Amino acid sequence: MGGTTKLSYLFATGLLLVATSLIPLTASAGTGVFGxxxxxxxxxxxxxxxxxxxxxxxxxxxxGADLGDFTVGDSVLLSGxxxxxxKSDGGDVTGANLYYSVYADxxxxxxxxxxxxxxxxxxxxxxxxxxxxxGGGDQKxxxxxxxxxxxxxLGAGDYNLAVYFMxxxxxxDRYDSNGGNNYVAEFSVSEPSxxxxxxxxxxxxxxxxxxxxxxxxxx
Numbered sequence: 169m170g171g172t173t174k175l176s177y178l179f180a181t182g183l184l185l186v187a188t189s190l191i192p193l194t195a196s197a198g199t200g201v202f203g204x205x206x207x208x209x210x211x212x213x214x215x216x217x218x219x220x221x222x223x224x225x226x227x228x229x230x231x232g233a234d235l236g237d238f239t240v241g242d243s244v245l246l247s248g249x250x251x252x253x254x255k256s257d258g259g260d261v262t263g264a265n266l267y268y269s270v271y272a273d274x275x276x277x278x279x280x281x282x283x284x285x286x287x288x289x290x291x292x293x294x295x296x297x298x299x300x301x302x303g304g305g306d307q308k309x310x311x312x313x314x315x316x317x318x319x320x321x322l323g324a325g326d327y328n329l330a331v332y333f334m335x336x337x338x339x340x341d342r343y344d345s346n347g348g349n350n351y352v353a354e355f356s357v358s359e360p361s362x363x364x365x366x367x368x369x370x371x372x373x374x375x376x377x378x379x380x381x382x383x384x385x386x387x
Contacts, residue, residue, distance in 0.1 A: 198259025199337035201344045205296040206230045206331055206351065207248015214247040216296040219331070219351045220344050222252060223299025231346060235329065235355040244319045249285045250296050250310040251333045251344065254303060263336035264309035270318050273326035273354065286311035319357065326356045
């Protein structure tokens with residue numbers, strides 16, 4: 169009986185130590201990410217898509233979206249990136265970045281390019297979808313340092329555009345990557361159609377060539 173009691177006591181003590189050891193890990197988490205959006209400009213101005221959407225008002229999801237059909241030589245800008253972060257208990261968020269990769273459909277994403285996102289506002293603020301956030305440590309990062317052309321250098325084909333986000337914090341980097349799968353949209357690029365002279369241009373061309381043809385015939 170004494171042995172059983174001692175084993176029970178040791179088991180209970182072990183569980184208490186394990187539970188106690190987990191408390192500081194939970195309490196020390198003072199930074200994180202809670203929302204993100206992607207902006208695309210295909211020539212009509214920036215249009216927002218939702219990545220990690222935190223509010224009741226949502227936008228068209230970027231992951232799985234079809235961004236459209238384009239022609240070689242067109243431009244499509246990665247024109248917007250928004251990351252929502254929080255901080256508490258002495259933690260601090262010091263920076264935000266968007267990473268993107270363009271790759272052929274059916275292949276794997278290659279290296280990712282980094283674009284910085286500058287701090288925009290502390291709470292209270294509205295996100296890209298119009299949701300309001302008033303948490304004491306909430307912050308919005310949404311000023312892109314550049315707007316890369318994701319069609320630059322691409323030939324005809326089907327492509328994917330993959331993005332993920334990272335916040336730099338005093339406790340280490342915090343990622344928003346769709347569970348490690350990234351947020352991935354698709355688009356296609358085709359060769360331009362052969363140019364056909366407009367009727368007026370064709371008539372001018374005929375008018376210029378016809379006299380030469382008649383002159384040669386008379387000779």
